[in-house]
Amino acid sequence: MEILNYIQYNSILILSYFFISFIALILSMMTNKQSNDLLFSSYRSSLFNPLTYIRFFTHILGHDNWRHFSSNFMIILLIGPMTEEKYGTINLLIMILITAFITGIINSLVSKNKILGASGIAFMLIILSSFVNIETGKIPLTLILIFIFYIVNEILDGLFKKDNVSHLGHLIGAICGIIFGFYIK
Numbered sequence: 001m002e003i004l005n006y007i008q009y010n011s012i013l014i015l016s017y018f019f020i021s022f023i024a025l026i027l028s029m030m031t032n033k034q035s036n037d038l039l040f041s042s043y044r045s046s047l048f049n050p051l052t053y054i055r056f057f058t059h060i061l062g063h064d065n066w067r068h069f070s071s072n073f074m075i076i077l078l079i080g081p082m083t084e085e086k087y088g089t090i091n092l093l094i095m096i097l098i099t100a101f102i103t104g105i106i107n108s109l110v111s112k113n114k115i116l117g118a119s120g121i122a123f124m125l126i127i128l129s130s131f132v133n134i135e136t137g138k139i140p141l142t143l144i145l146i147f148i149f150y151i152v153n154e155i156l157d158g159l160f161k162k163d164n165v166s167h168l169g170h171l172i173g174a175i176c177g178i179i180f181g182f183y184i185k
Contacts, residue, residue, distance in 0.1 A: 013089045014080030017096070018073055021118060024061040025069050036062045036116055042104035043114035056104030057097060062116035072118040079125045086132050087184060099124050099176040103169050111168065120173030126150060127177025134181070143181075150174060 009015055027035045040062020042055045063069035084092050099120055107115040127150075130143040154170045 011081035011084050013084050013093055013096075014076060017080075017118075017121075018077060021061045021063065021069065021073070025063050025066070028062060028064075033064075036064070037114070041114040041116040042107055044108045044112055052108075056108075057100045059104055059114075059116045060096070060100045060118050060121055063118070064116065068117055072122050075122040076118060076125060079122075079129045082132065083125050083128045087128070091184065095124065095128070095176065095180045096121055099173055102176060103172045106172060107168060115169050117169070120169040120176075123150065123154075123170045123173035124177035124180070127174050128181050131181035131184075143178075147174075147178075 024035070024040050028040065038051065039055065039058050042059035045052045045055075063072065080092075087095070103115065103120045107113070126146060127143070130140050130146050134140055151171065151174050154167045154174070
């Protein structure tokens with residue numbers, strides 16, 4: 001197993017997030033998605049149910065299927081290590097948890113639909129990545145372009161498309177990314 005000597009676990013948080021979400025996906029497949037409903041989705045439920053509060057955070061681990069999982073993690077694995085290196089593992093973990101919590105709370109308040117997946121986190125990372133080389137007092141053109149392409153598309157899709165995608169989750173992730181990007185700088 002000499003090949004293992006050459007493989008580096010180069011992004012502790014992002015890779016751990018990937019593997020935990022992958023386990024959640026396998027568990028979902030094994031339980032016919034019941035684990036997603038119980039643990040890995042956030043939705044309006046009784047405030048007396050302790051799992052309601054856990055799901056505000058754990059919905060970012062669940063995915064509906066392989067395509068959903070892989071499309072989110074292609075982005076996260078591409079952008080995540082750079083943002084983890086720039087902002088630090090603990091800071092990025094805090095940003096992910098805050099984004100998950102805000103998304104879970106807002107979804108519970110304004111929607112009757114369940115939300116699951118890492119796309120809000122992916123959007124947060126996309127926005128954060130545009131802050132990596134920011135200079136004081138200047139707004140990066142990449143941030144403006146990302147905002148135009150991703151945010152405007154999500155607003156339009158949210159208004160006019162009838163699909164199973166949580167455009168609200170994407171927007172919340174992007175807004176959190178903007179706030180974190182400016183706050184940390």
